[in-house]
Amino acid sequence: MNAIAVYEGADKPVVTEKPRPEPSAGEALVRTLRVGVDGTDHEVIAGGHGATPAGDDHLVLGHEAVGVVEDPNDTPFEVGDVVVPTVRRPPNGANEYFARGEPDMAPDGQYHERGIVGAHGFMAEYFTSPAEFLVEIPPALAEWGFLVEPISIAEKAIEHAYASRSAFNWDPESALVLGNGSLGLLTVATLDEDFERIYCLGRRERPDPTIDIIESLGATYVNSNDTAIPDVPEAYEPADFVFEATGYAPHAFETIEALAPNGVGALLGVPGDWEFEIDGGRLHRELVLHNKALVGSVNSGYSHFEAAVESLAALSEAFLGDLVTGVYGLDDFEAAFADDDTTIKTAVEFAAYEER
Amino acid sequence: MNAIAVYEGADKPVVTEKPRPEPSAGEALVRTLRVGVDGTDHEVIAGGHGATPAGDDHLVLGHEAVGVVEDPNDTPFEVGDVVVPTVRRPPNGANEYFARGEPDMAPDGQYHERGIVGAHGFMAEYFTSPAEFLVEIPPALAEWGFLVEPISIAEKAIEHAYASRSAFNWDPESALVLGNGSLGLLTVATLDEDFERIYCLGRRERPDPTIDIIESLGATYVNSNDTAIPDVPEAYEPADFVFEATGYAPHAFETIEALAPNGVGALLGVPGDWEFEIDGGRLHRELVLHNKALVGSVNSGYSHFEAAVESLAALSEAFLGDLVTGVYGLDDFEAAFADDDTTIKTAVEFAAYEER
Numbered sequence: 001m002n003a004i005a006v007y008e009g010a011d012k013p014v015v016t017e018k019p020r021p022e023p024s025a026g027e028a029l030v031r032t033l034r035v036g037v038d039g040t041d042h043e044v045i046a047g048g049h050g051a052t053p054a055g056d057d058h059l060v061l062g063h064e065a066v067g068v069v070e071d072p073n074d075t076p077f078e079v080g081d082v083v084v085p086t087v088r089r090p091p092n093g094a095n096e097y098f099a100r101g102e103p104d105m106a107p108d109g110q111y112h113e114r115g116i117v118g119a120h121g122f123m124a125e126y127f128t129s130p131a132e133f134l135v136e137i138p139p140a141l142a143e144w145g146f147l148v149e150p151i152s153i154a155e156k157a158i159e160h161a162y163a164s165r166s167a168f169n170w171d172p173e174s175a176l177v178l179g180n181g182s183l184g185l186l187t188v189a190t191l192d193e194d195f196e197r198i199y200c201l202g203r204r205e206r207p208d209p210t211i212d213i214i215e216s217l218g219a220t221y222v223n224s225n226d227t228a229i230p231d232v233p234e235a236y237e238p239a240d241f242v243f244e245a246t247g248y249a250p251h252a253f254e255t256i257e258a259l260a261p262n263g264v265g266a267l268l269g270v271p272g273d274w275e276f277e278i279d280g281g282r283l284h285r286e287l288v289l290h291n292k293a294l295v296g297s298v299n300s301g302y303s304h305f306e307a308a309v310e311s312l313a314a315l316s317e318a319f320l321g322d323l324v325t326g327v328y329g330l331d332d333f334e335a336a337f338a339d340d341d342t343t344i345k346t347a348v349e350f351a352a353y354e355e356r
Numbered sequence: 357m358n359a360i361a362v363y364e365g366a367d368k369p370v371v372t373e374k375p376r377p378e379p380s381a382g383e384a385l386v387r388t389l390r391v392g393v394d395g396t397d398h399e400v401i402a403g404g405h406g407a408t409p410a411g412d413d414h415l416v417l418g419h420e421a422v423g424v425v426e427d428p429n430d431t432p433f434e435v436g437d438v439v440v441p442t443v444r445r446p447p448n449g450a451n452e453y454f455a456r457g458e459p460d461m462a463p464d465g466q467y468h469e470r471g472i473v474g475a476h477g478f479m480a481e482y483f484t485s486p487a488e489f490l491v492e493i494p495p496a497l498a499e500w501g502f503l504v505e506p507i508s509i510a511e512k513a514i515e516h517a518y519a520s521r522s523a524f525n526w527d528p529e530s531a532l533v534l535g536n537g538s539l540g541l542l543t544v545a546t547l548d549e550d551f552e553r554i555y556c557l558g559r560r561e562r563p564d565p566t567i568d569i570i571e572s573l574g575a576t577y578v579n580s581n582d583t584a585i586p587d588v589p590e591a592y593e594p595a596d597f598v599f600e601a602t603g604y605a606p607h608a609f610e611t612i613e614a615l616a617p618n619g620v621g622a623l624l625g626v627p628g629d630w631e632f633e634i635d636g637g638r639l640h641r642e643l644v645l646h647n648k649a650l651v652g653s654v655n656s657g658y659s660h661f662e663a664a665v666e667s668l669a670a671l672s673e674a675f676l677g678d679l680v681t682g683v684y685g686l687d688d689f690e691a692a693f694a695d696d697d698t699t700i701k702t703a704v705e706f707a708a709y710e711e712r
Contacts, residue, residue, distance in 0.1 A: 105524050105647055107617035164520035164649060168461050252640040261463035267644050274637030281630030284608040287652030288623050291461055293520060294650045296643030 002330055003124035004348060005058040006045050013045060013061055013123075013337060015330060023128040029071035030083060030134070032350040034327060035123045036064030036146035037336050038182060039247070040116060045337070049270070050116040062123030063087045063115035066137070066145025068353065075131035080356040082141070083134040084148040085122060086305055087113050104156060104299035113299070125350050135305040141312055142353040144320050147186065147345075149300070151308035154187045154243070157266040157297035159304065161241060164264050164293045172240030173197060176232060176258055179245035180210040180221075182323065182345040183268070187243050188219050189319055190311045199236055201229065210344060213322050229254035239263060249274045252294070256283045261290040266297055358686055359480035360704060361414040362401050369401060369417055369479075369693060371686060379484040385427035386439060386490070388706040390683060391479045392420030392502035393692050394538060395603070396472060401693070405626070406472040418479030419443045419471035422493070422501025424709065431487035436712040438497070439490040440504040441478060442661055443469050460512060460655035469655070481706050491661040497668055498709035500676050503542065503701075505656075507664035510543045510599070513622040513653035515660065517597060520620050520649045528596030529553060532578075532588060532614055535601035536566040538679065538701035539624070543599050544575050545675055546667045555592055557585065566700060569678050585610035595619060605630045608650070612639045617646040622653055 003018045023029045041061055043049035052059040069081040077083065088103035088111040097106035115121020137145050162170075175195040177184045180202030188200050198219040204210060205223070214221045220236065227235045229251060238260035244251050247269030255265035286292065300308075326346045328336045336346040359374045379385045397417055399405035408415040425437040433439065444459035444467040453462035471477020493501050518526075531551040533540045536558030544556050554575040560566060561579070570577045576592065583591045585607060594616035600607050603625030611621035642648065656664075682702045684692045692702040 100525050102524050105618055107646060160520075160523045160647070160649075163523035164516075164651060166522060167516045167519035168458050169456050249637040249640040252643065253634075253636060262461050267640060269640065270644055271637040271640050273635055275633055275635045277631055277633050278636065279629055279631045280609060280634065281605040281627040284605045284623060284625060284627050287608065287650065288626055289654050290463060290652065291516070291654060292652045293516075294643065295520060296646065296648050298645050298647060 001125040003060045004062065004333055005060045007058040008052060011045065011047070013333070015333065016058065018060070018124060020126050021128040023071060023073040026075065026130050027128045028069050028073055028075045028077050028131055028134060029126060029128050030067035030085070031070040031126055032065060032067045032122060032124060033142060033353050034066055034146045034347040034349050035062040036150065036345065036347045038064060038150060041337070042339060044116055048272070050113070051118055053119055059115070060120035060124055061115050062121035063113065064146045064149040065122035065127070066142060066148070067122070067127065070126065077131060077134065077136070082137050082139050082145060082353070084137055084145050084305060085114070085127070085129045086133045086135065086300075086302060087116070087149065088299060089114060089119055089133065091118060101303070102301055104301045104304070123348060135302065135309065137309050138313065139353070139355060141309065144312060146347045147312055147320070148305055148308045150183055151186055151190060151311050152300035152304040153183065153268065154190055155304040155307040155311065156300040157243065157268055157295070158191070160297050161264045161266040161295050164295050165262070168262070170262060172263070174237055174239050174260070175199070175241040175243065176201065176222075176239035177243045177245065178229070178251050178255070180204065180214060181245065183245045185210060185213055185323055185344065187245065188214060188217050189315050191243075192217060193314070195241070197237070199232070199239065201232070204341070209322070209325070209342065213319065213344075216322065217319065230257040232258045233260075242266070244269055247271050250276060253278050253283060255294065256286050256292060259290075259292050262292070264293040264295060266295050268297055357481035359416045360418065360689055361416045363414040364408060367401065367403070369689070371689065372414065374416070374480060376482050377484045379427060379429040382431065382486050383484045384425050384429055384431045384433050384487055384490060385482060385484050386423035386441070387426040387482055388421060388423045388478060388480060389498060389709050390422055390502045390703040390705050391418040391477075392506065392701065392703045394420060394506060397693070398695060400472055404628070406469070407474055409475055415471070416476035416480055417471050418477035419469065420502045420505040421478035421483070422498060422504070423478070423483065426482065433487060433490065433492070438493050438495050438501060438709070440493055440501050440661060441470070441483070441485045442489045442491065442658060443472070443505065444655060445470060445475055445489070447474060457659070458657055460657045460660070479704060491658065491665065493665050494669065495709070495711060497665065500668060502703045503668055503676070504661055504664045506539055507542055507546060507667050508656035508660040509539065509624065510546055511660040511663040511667065512656040513599065513624055513651070514547070516651050516653050517620045517622040520651050521618070524618070526618060528619070530593055530595050530616070531555070531597040531599065532557065532595035533599045533601065534585070534607050534611070536560065536570065537601065539601045541566060541569055541679055541700065543601065544570060544573050545671050547599075548573060549670070551597070553593070555588070555595065557588070560697070565678070565681070565698065569675065569700075572678065573675065586613040588614045589616075598622070600625055603627045606632060609634050609639060611650065612642055612648060615646070615648050618648070620649040620651060622651050624653055
């Protein structure tokens with residue numbers, strides 16, 4: 001079968017031939033429909049993140065997949081079920097984090113991530129997975145199912161941020177999403193029902209398709225070239241909730257200044273080392289005197305995928321159509337890895353969904 | 357009656373004569389037993405924190421009080437009840453935070469703090485308080501009741517930190533308390549039942565009475581002159597929970613490096629402005645990839661005082677005797693404001709408790 005992989009030392013993905021996988025006991029065989037591309041894929045390709053499976057010279061890419069069960073192989077699934085796989089797998093049998101359904105809380109060394117670190121991804125015509133790591137979704141969502149994984153990332157971060165405010169009565173009204181990439185835009189859309197006012201910060205100038213999407217969602221675009229994050233409270237309003245999806249390290253600390261009293265910032269970016277100066281005294285004092293919190297969040301678990309399916313079902317086709325700027329077949333899969341100002345979200349299509 | 361106050365422009369507290377307060381409707385009159393002294397009092401005296409009540413040229417000190425109801429004045433209390441007052445009061449009638457019993461979550465301008473900002477404190481022979489701000493404690497705890505307020509500060513911070521970890525299965529084993537002042541020591545004692553291993557960091561050299569207390573509690577002293585906070589994980593172990601009670605701003609950020617994966621740091625210090633360099637990229641990445649959180653916490657509410665009464669009752673007399681290095685009458689109240697290496701926790705005594 002065909003797969004899209006990046007070889008060690010290479011800086012571009014290629015189509016490669018791999019044997020079609022055979023499901024082991026407890027695993028189903030899934031025919032891949034679509035696999036999304038995100039910033040993590042670009043980091044993996046650039047060699048800044050992730051690792052090939054032990055003993056292999058390449059990594060099959062892809063962690064945002066949707067597919068159709070081809071062979072249930074004695075799992076509870078039926079042929080034709082539309083499924084989305086979760087990403088983390090236990091490296092050596094199970095461990096406590098997987099045993100309690102919280103692989104997203106496993107520390108370094110206690111997980112592989114398919115398509116990212118230590119395990120091949122889903123960018124292939126078929127993949128196998130233990131049934132416990134497959135989330136069934138409604139067939140009507142098959143076309144957009146590759147968005148379940150990125151939405152699940154937001155769901156987990158939001159859940160953890162809300163948990164941090166659960167010791168008191170918290171009634172957030174305003175949210176500030178840092179980053180107008182695909183995760184930022186999906187988060188703006190996902191938060192839409194919970195917040196009266198949503199702001200989304202980016203560094204693009206008009207005209208720009210991401211700004212159009214932000215405004216079509218009823219949110220306000222904040223141009224970081226005009227308004228630095230610490231100035232957002234005065235220029236717009238303090239945010240009860242900040243969702244950082246930029247990976248730009250100063251933003252993690254500026255978040256403290258953008259927050260309203262009793263607010264929380266969810267941090268999701270993964271920057272490299274970078275030393276810079278902060279007014280640490282002011283930020284420390286601000287965290288304490290106004291009961292603010294910062295919550296880091298990585299990956300997502302089964303329950304977050306389930307929540308993401310609900311959220312995806314609530315998103316409009318118009319928004320999804322604007323967000324997904326391209327779905328490409330194997331013939332022009334390179335286009336799915338473009339990283340320019342007209343590309344927002346892309347996917348590689350391995351097969352079209354056909355209802356049975 | 358006699359009161360201990362600091363006058364505007366002065367840098368020392370004095371005994372001053374004030375009229376005995378008359379309880380208004382809904383208020384009880386309380387005869388003061390003891391009032392503790394802490395770092396906030398020192399900051400208020402130094403002029404770095406707090407404000408006198410509008411129209412007054414002085415502030416009666418004291419926010420850590422215990423007293424006996426002298427006149428219930430139609431409140432549910434009875435003469436002789438031993439009570440501890442909470443600290444915050446609504447500035448102009450009630451507001452939403454006080455209405456729902458969460459004055460500790462009120463932002464600037466929505467609260468006064470007795471003995472700190474905008475309202476006279478409890479360092480006087482009598483004080484009045486609305487009954488809803490008085491917490492009854494067992495008479496057996498009358499002697500140590502002035503410790504309920506500082507313990508309540510720890511209870512709130514611990515509650516909020518735990519809440520931030522409530523979205524997953526968190527089973528913390530190791531705690532690191534930053535600061536061996538009275539709040540740090542009370543926290544070590546309070547955490548004792550919940551953690552298998554507790555570390556307490558300070559910058560004192562042996563022999564030192566606070567180190568003796570830390571070790572008598574079964575905790576491990578970490579000398580910050582030998583081991584910087586980022587080195588604690590390697591020199592000792594990473595901490596599931598960090599409790600910052602130093603007000604030293606770099607500690608707020610170093611906390612991220614001391615935490616174990618999925619750990620949380622509660623921040624309580626209130627430093628002044630201070631610019632310094634951090635490896636913000638590494639800290640941001642560490643927060644995210646290991647699901648870490650920082651939670652700022654200030655003040656405490658009624659429920660935290662109630663929890664503190666329980667915690668106080670569980671502390672040993674031996675520990676309390678070591679912690680409280682002096683209780684002074686009005687004749688030598690200045691000694692209660694000493695700030696040297698032999699002073700840990702002090703109180704001013706206005707009256708001895710007599711069982712009725």
